Structures are given as C-alpha cells and as structure tokens.
Amino acid sequence: MNLKEWIFTTDHKRVGVLYLIGSIVAFAVAGIMALLMRAELSTIGPTITGNPTQYNVWLYAHGAVMILGFQIPALTGFFANYCIPLMIGAKDVAFPRVNALSVWLFYVGIILAVLTFFIPDPPDVMWTGYPPYSTMTTGNTAMYSFTVLILGFASIIGGVNFLTTVAYMRAPGLTLNKLNIFVWCTLGAFVLQLIFVPVLGTAVTLISLDKYLGTNFFDPSKGGDVLTYQNLFWFYSHPAVYVIFLPFIGVVYEIIASHAKNMVFNYKMVVYGGIGGIVLLSGEVWVHHLYVSGMADWLRIGQMVTTLMISVPVGLMMIGLIGTLHKGSIAFTTPMMYALGVVFLFLIGGLTGVPLAVPSLTLAVSDTYYVVGHFHYVMAVAGTFAIFGGIYHWFPKVTGKMYNEFWGKVGFWITFVGVNIVFWIMMDIGVKGMPRRYYDYAHFPQFEDAHQWMTLGAGILAVGFAIAILNWILGAINGKPAGDNPWGSPSLEWSTVSPPPHGNWPTPPSVSEDWHPYGFKKA
Amino acid sequence: MAHDAHHAEGHAHAHWDTSVWPFVISFGILFLAVAFSFKFVYHNSFAAILSMGLALPMIIAGVAGWTSEAMGKGDGFSYSAMGWFILAEAMIFASFFVSYWYTRLHADVWPPAGNITLPKLMPLVMTFVLVASSLTIHYAEHLLHLGNKAGFRTWYLLTIVLGAVFLGMSIYEWSHLIHDGFTIGTNAFSTVFFSVTGLHGSHVVVGLGIFLAGLPTVMRGDVDEGFMRTAGLYWHFVDIIWFFVVSQIYYW
C-alpha cells in the first residue's frame, strides 16, 4: 500500500475513508469523555476528580466533538463522499482537490479539539459557548472558536462541492426522481449547511473578538447584547440537528430498502414533503432553545407553532420508512437490526421533543436531564445507530469483505440495552428536577441511585460499541470475500466491483428508462 | 491495504490522483489557529511569531501550488460553485447585520456613549469607486468575450487599480477615526462599524487577490474565460454588499 497515495489523495472514496477513520477516532475520544463524566457522576461529591473545571472540560469536549467531530463528518463526510458519486454514476466529485482540502481541515479541527486535553487552561465553555461566561473564563475560548470555524469551513466547501457534483455529474438517464433517498437527504443537509454554518462561524468569531480584541458585541455596559449570541448560535445549531437527522435517516432508508428488498414507499412524498418540508421549516424554529432566555413572548409563541409543525415532514418520513417494510422481504442482517433500532429509538427521541416545543411546558424542563435524554435518544442514539448500521451496510463495498454477522448482532443488542438504561433514566430524573451540566448534585441526593444506574448502563453500551468497532477492524483485515453485490441491490454503487477502482467504473455507466435504485428484482 | 491485493488485476495500472497542496494549506491553517492562541491567550509572542512563520509560508505556497497545478484544468463548474459559495458568504454578512439590528433595536439608548459623527462624503466617493470597478470588470469580460484581449487587459488592470483605491480610502478613514479615539473597543457601535467595514474590506482584499492570481495568465494572454467570469461574479457580490454597509452603517 502506498501511504502517499492515501494522505495526498483526491479520490472521493479515499477521502471518504479518511473521514471515516477520523470520525470514529473522534467518537472514541468523546465516548471516553462520556464514560469519565458518568464515572464522576456515580456518587455525590468528588468521585474521580476533585476539580469541577476538569468535568466541565470533559463535557465541553464530549458535546463539541460528538457533534462536530463525529456525527456531522461521519454523515456528510464519510457517507456523502463514499456514496454520492457512486450512487449518481460519477467518476469523482466536481472538485477533487477541494474535497481533499475539506478532509484535512476536518483533521485539523479534531486535532485542535483533542489539544484541549494538553493545553493549559483548556476551554470549558460547553458546546454552546454562551457569553458572557465564554468571554470571562480563564479557559481558552479561542480554541473553541477556531475548532468550530475550521470544521465549519470544511463543511461549507464540502457542501459547495457536492451540490455542484449532483447538479452536473449525474449519469445519463439518471433523472432527479431516480436519485437515492440518501442523495436527496444529503443535498438537503448541504443546503442547510451552506445557509446556516456561516451564521455559526460569525457567532463564534464574535466571542473571540470580544474576548481577545476588546470588541463589545456582547457587553451590555458598552451597548452590546448577550442574547445576540444565543440567537445566532441556535439559528445555526437547530438546523444543524437536521443536518444530522437528514443524512442519517437517508442511510436508514437505504438500509431498509436494501434489506427488505423493497421499493421505497411513496418516494415523492418522502422527497418533496419530508425532506423539502424539513429544509423549509428548519430555519424558523431556533427560538425553542431560548424559551427560558427572556425572548419576546410573541417569538416564543410563534415558534412553538413552527416547532410543532416540524412533526409533519418528519412524520411523513417515518411513514415512508415504515411503509417500505410493508410487503417487503425483511432479512435480519446486522444493518437491518440497527435500522429497525433507529425507528424505535427515533420515535422515542422525536416524540419527547414535542413537549419541549411547548414553551409553557419547557419552563420546567428546559436545561434539565430531560432535554439531555431527548437529544441523546434522537441524535446520540438514533444517529449513532444509523451511522453504525450504515457502516455495516457499505462495509462490503468499502473493503470487499464481510464483517462477522454474529458479533455484529451481539454488539447491537448490548448497545440497545445500554442506551435505554442510560437515556430513559435521564428523562425521568429530568422531569423531577435534575439540572444539566452539574459536576456535583449535592442538593439532589434523591437522584444518586438513578445516576449509578446510568453509569452502569454507560458501561454496558460502551462494550457494545467497542464490539462493533473491533468487528470492522477484524473484518477489514481478514473477513471473507463479500462479492460485488452481497445485498442484491440495483442501486448504482453496487454495480461496480468492491472496492471500486480509481474512477469507479471502467466505462461511465448510464441508466435505462425502467431502472430505479429501488427496483428490486427476483434473483 | 489488503484489498488492493485482492483486486490486483484491476489495479495493475491504476494510478490514484494526488495533490499535496490541500494538505499543506490545512496544516498552515492549524498553525494559524495555534499562533492566535499563543499570542492572545498565552501571551507568548515568540511562539506566536514562530507558528505564524510556519503558517503563512504554508498557506501561500499551498495556494500558489494549487493555482498553478489546477488553473485551466477544471471541468467548468466553478461559476455555479461560486454561486453557492456566495450564498454562504452572504449569510456571514447577514449575521453581522442582523446582530447589529438586534442590538440596536433592543437598546434603551442609541447610539451608546462615546460615539462620534462619521464622515458623510467619503463613503459616497468610495461607493462611486467600487461601483465603477464593477462596471469596468463587466466591460472587460465583455471585451474578452468578443476576443479583444488587449482591451480586456486594460480594463482588467483598471479594475484592480480602482479596487486598490477603494482599499486605500478605507485605510485612510480608519486611521483617522482611530486617531480621533474612535476604536473598535469604544462602544457597541464602533465595534459594529469596524468589524463590518473590516469584514467587507477583507473581501475586497480577497477579490483583489483573485484578480492578482489571474494576472500572470492575463499578461501572457492565455486567459481562462471561466476563471474570469467566476472572479467577476465574486467582485460584483463584494460591490453589492457595500450598498448594505453604506446604508446601514454610515447613513442610519
């Protein structure tokens, strides 16, 4: 193997694999932070560290790295890079060098994030970085700003690249209504990234300007306003949750269609109603993160309605997903187990968002573990399961080999049990009043048992995730040959050899009138 | 990796494209971030200069290497990609303006203490210069399209000069204001004033940078029409943003 051809590669598949490796490393690092936090919370008072700042740094790194270093890169970096050109029958992306730039900027971003553990005064501003704390702390807020800026920039140029690719490089005959759902989902996500990441970039730049160059954006004594930041931040970070949701549900669609060998149910409803609706609505709901921040009342009420309305396009996507099972031929492979897991876990996570959308109800549960439970179900669990299932699903494509089914399922069930212990309990103690971001909960002794159960659950789910990661590593080294199309899918990425060569197909493919990515035929 | 061997036949002649420049630029940017931390967080100017010394050459070499490697070899997608990129850029400006409106409209008193009156004539002249430069580049492209390379070159150079004049006036104005004690830290309005004009100015610099990057090919006479159209689009965008800057910052 030629290391130089990997590091300096501009090939979309290798760039994708680089993204995958980086994001799994980020997941392991941030996951270990989570385990440390859980260990700390297992008893009241200091448990494994006597220093609250240490805990806050773990929490900061956990949140920021999980979202910006693991999920967004895994979804819009690995899956998009690996699959989109293959799914649309292109030899590569429109700007291969820009693609290489974005993956290396991503590595720079996670290097900065990991430096957190080695620098003096590490950032402790939480992943939200609210001023005035972030401009007053002795922690290194600049590190936070640059991490976010660089990862954000990587993602913008990635977005420009993929929108151009899909617009101009589709195989002859591949009309818009024949794109894979995953491609549509990712396009939606990239449109959101292009529109909203710059806003986040601005927000984090302003805190570093305020802190280090003496500007007054958020300093009320000089006419600034602290709420400006929160509005900018959530104006991005709410759409960001759909940047995660759209590609991951896209992955789940691919898995369910392939392993039930069935046509996607009501394709146009999913694309135009579901994806389109989410993209249209996602910019009008950010205030639901500011329900207790003293926003104007009319904004809180107005955005309650838009937030609740998000359940319509998301609900349509759930109908499409469940409808695809109808009259299918469902094989219980590991990817399918994960995909079905996502359906159940996402239902729990999404539906628990509904009470949060109501500002009067949120007055009691905002900033408690109820919220933490909600977003772990909907994002950390459903999203991670989709990513894991997707990696299993395309594992034969990427490596040409097969993973081990038995250990795949074992890993799935262990994590499935673990996540439900941890995150269900979170929602319960949240409603009872346990606030989030507490290093110590001395004045809530009644929750100590619950915290111990969660720590136990976290230990269980970590074992499950570790089994999955080991399964891939071992499978890549000495799995059995998988053949070019082990799932029997008509989707274009399976029409070339596994793993595909540089350029993907010897001769560029074209598709016929009656071809469809989900047109499964009897073998 | 092992799979290379597995498909050895297919790969025998396979050659995987590579480019070192994206890697070099990325790590240049890493050192830039590190330099900022050294300077402003840890107050270690020596280390900061050291990492700047790594960052700048890497970024400049990266951009130069990239341009010479790729110039004229694209598939002609850059114009539409620039459209998407401008969408993202516009959102940056929008965030600044919205923060400004939000702060201003929520303030109990405005302008905050310490304000001075801004000059009214200078921005008009600057507007004139920038609009003129947008017209000149448009005309230059037109000539290029007709095949008049010499005419193109003249108007192209004129655009660069106008851009530079604009920048000069900006710097002149800044230095005057700062001299009068109106700095970025004075109050919320000065913060907005300097950051928004500065952000716009940095875009002028980038636009000029793109033009300068194209200059060698222009002088040689083998200009790439796609490149020019893309560069022109960016320049028009910078021009349009200026209208917002003038109207919101100077005359409101």
Added chain:
Amino acid sequence: MHDTLKRVLRGAAAMASGTALAASAQAADATKIANPAASWDHLWHEVIVDITIIGIIFALMTAYFVWKYRRRPGNEVGTSDKLSPASAVGWVVIPVFVFLSIDFYTAANGWVLWNEYRDVPADRLEVKLESGMYSWDYTYPNGVRTQNELIVPAGKPVMLRMTSRDTLHSHYIPDFRVKEDSMPGRVTYLWFNPTKPGEHIVTCAEYCGVMHGYMAGRIIVKAPEEYAAWMKQEETRLAAATAPAEATPAAKPAAKPVKKT
C-alpha cells in the same frame, strides 16, 4: 382508533377556537389566583399520554410489518406495487391533516397555559433578584436583602424581577415548575404562587461557571404572621444599620411593564 378520532376532532375544534379559548380562560378566572404549577402537571401528563399513544401506534405498525414480512422461502424480494396517483396524494394529505391537528391542538393548550404563566396577579409581593457567581441576592421592596434564601408568605403570589451582575444564570424552582434566565443588561421576570408553608429548593439551571452545580438556594414559605414577624425584625435591623435618610423604602423599580402576549 376511537380515541384518536376523538382527539383529532378535539384538535380541529381547538385549532379553530384557540384564541377564544385563551381569552375565556383568563376572563373566567379573573378573581381566582391561577396556579400554573398545577396546570403544568395537568398539561404535561396529557401531552405525555398523547405522544405515548402516537409512539405506540407507530411502533406496533413497525413490529407487525417486521414480523409479517420477514424473509421466508417464497418471499425473496419485496412485492409492494407502485402507488396509484390518488393513493400517493392521499398518503400525503391525510397524514398532514392528522399531524397538523395534533400540533395545533397541542399548541392551543400550550398557549392557554402560557397565558396563565404570563398573567401575573396584581396583588403580589415583588422582589428584585440579582444573580452572581454563585449566589442569589434578593432585595425586597422595602430594601431588606437576603442571600440564597427567599422568605415569602404563604398565600401571596411572588414575582421576581431578575438581572445578573456577571454571567447567565437561571432561577429554577422545580417545585413550582418555573425557571427563567437572568442576564446582565436585561430584566426578566417569573412568578410563582406558594400556597402553604414549606421549603423549596432553588437551583441554577444555566451554565454559569465552575461552581454552577453548587449554586443553590431555598424558597422558605412561612405562614403570613410568621412572615410578618420576620419582616419586622429585618426592617428594624436594616434601619439600625443604615443612615435614616436611606431607610425610606426604595423607589418602585423602574422596570418594564408586565405585558401579556
């Protein structure tokens, strides 16, 4: 199914009359002091039941399909046919209608509760709160100050006008189901209605710094007479401590008027 249908109908009705509902709720209770905490429990319970029902319907559908259409001999490939245009449209219009009804119904209920939360009774005790790293500093109308302990009489609504001298904090009283951020440069408010004597925890719900987890205080609700006695004692202490000129009750806070939306 019957249950859902009823719910949908109720939702549609609520959608049409959301405004009217909100208005009438207030008019009717003009004399009685509202108790948002109890209404919160009620609505919370109701919404949780709603989403549980929705969740179970979707989950059961999934489980049923997964079982019924598992891969067996003779079923190697999915057989769903293309939807007819009419059913394709129907599968959009009907779910959209159902989901929207549930949404608007929830929204209307939420709105009613919101009005209750924002309808501060006129007869109230108004206390100023300044939060700081890491304490809650209360100032009563007569200038009496306390730290981390808010002592209030039972049976009288209490309103806090809040601001912060440093970072963001959030004054969270789990027992009364209220919280609102306090921040520098702005004034926010919340109110609650303590009905019987007792103690309630106040805890900080917005990350404010290293000791965020330790920023706790208490609301101590006393019987009215006990409260009066305590207040008397504090007043004399205050008078003794400050010069007579300053002892006059502090001017009414020039805070923003309480507006309802």
